[in-house]
Amino acid sequence: MREQQIPALLPREPWFPDPNAAATGGDLDGLLAIGGDLSVERLHLAYQSGIFPWTVNPITWWSPDPRGIIPIDNDAWPRSLRKLARRKPFEITFDRAFEDVMTQCAAQPRPGAWIGAEFIAAYTDFHKAGHAHSIECWDNGELVGGLYGVAIGGMFAGESMFHTKSNASKIALYELMNHLHKAGFQLFDTQIVTDTTKGLGAIDVSRSEYQRMLIEAVGLSVEFPR
Numbered sequence: 001m002r003e004q005q006i007p008a009l010l011p012r013e014p015w016f017p018d019p020n021a022a023a024t025g026g027d028l029d030g031l032l033a034i035g036g037d038l039s040v041e042r043l044h045l046a047y048q049s050g051i052f053p054w055t056v057n058p059i060t061w062w063s064p065d066p067r068g069i070i071p072i073d074n075d076a077w078p079r080s081l082r083k084l085a086r087r088k089p090f091e092i093t094f095d096r097a098f099e100d101v102m103t104q105c106a107a108q109p110r111p112g113a114w115i116g117a118e119f120i121a122a123y124t125d126f127h128k129a130g131h132a133h134s135i136e137c138w139d140n141g142e143l144v145g146g147l148y149g150v151a152i153g154g155m156f157a158g159e160s161m162f163h164t165k166s167n168a169s170k171i172a173l174y175e176l177m178n179h180l181h182k183a184g185f186q187l188f189d190t191q192i193v194t195d196t197t198k199g200l201g202a203i204d205v206s207r208s209e210y211q212r213m214l215i216e217a218v219g220l221s222v223e224f225p226r
Helices: 040-048 079-086 098-107 117-128 168-183 207-218
Strands: 031-035 052-055 060-062 067-069 091-094 132-139 142-152 155-163 187-191 203-205
Touching: 040 052, 040 117, 040 142, 040 155, 067 207, 079 168, 091 168, 098 117, 098 132, 098 142, 098 155, 117 132, 117 142, 132 168, 142 168, 155 168, 155 207, 187 207, 203 207
Parallel strands: 155 187
Antiparallel strands: 031 060, 052 060, 067 187, 067 203, 091 132, 132 142, 142 155
C-alpha cells in the first residue's frame, strides 16, 4: 500500500478510519492514519477504538493484525518470577511518579525513540485527565523500575516499561496484572508480542478478536488500582 493512500488526519478534528482499513504487508503493516494531534480527546478515542500512536513528526496511528495481549488471568508467569515477587523486593506504588516513569522508559537503551518530549507532554496530560497510569518499583526511595499505560473501562494498554535494577520491570508488570485482575479488568493490550513479553505470557490474537474483547472490556465500570 502506497503512503499516499494512508488517510491524513487534521488537528482538532478527532476521528479515525475503521481500524480494519489499516495497511497490510511491508513496513506499513498496521498503519491506519497519519497526522492529527495528541490531544486528550483524540487519545481517548484512539484507545477505546483499538488504535495507538507510535511516532511524531508525523504522528502515525496503528491497528496491527495480529494484536498482542497478555491474558488477565495469566498463569504463564515464570516460577522464578513468582518466587521473587513473594519476597517483595521493592516497594510498589501506583501513579506516584508518572512523568518520571515515562522519562525513564524513553532513556532505556532499546528501541523507544517514540517516547519523545511531545509524547511525554501528551501522556502526562492524559494522566492528569485520569486515563494514563503508572506503576512504580522503589528501592530505598529510589525509582528502579516501572511501566505506564492507558486504562479505559476494563482495558489496560501497556505502553512501555523500564528497569535500572534487575527484574524491577518484570515485578512491576506482575504486580500490575495481579491488581488489575482483582479490580475486574478483562483485557491487557501489549500491542505487539516481543521476546520479552512472550516469556511473560503474551499471545497474539486476530484484530477481529481483539476488537470483540475491547468492546466488552471498555464497557465495564471498574477503577484502576490505587
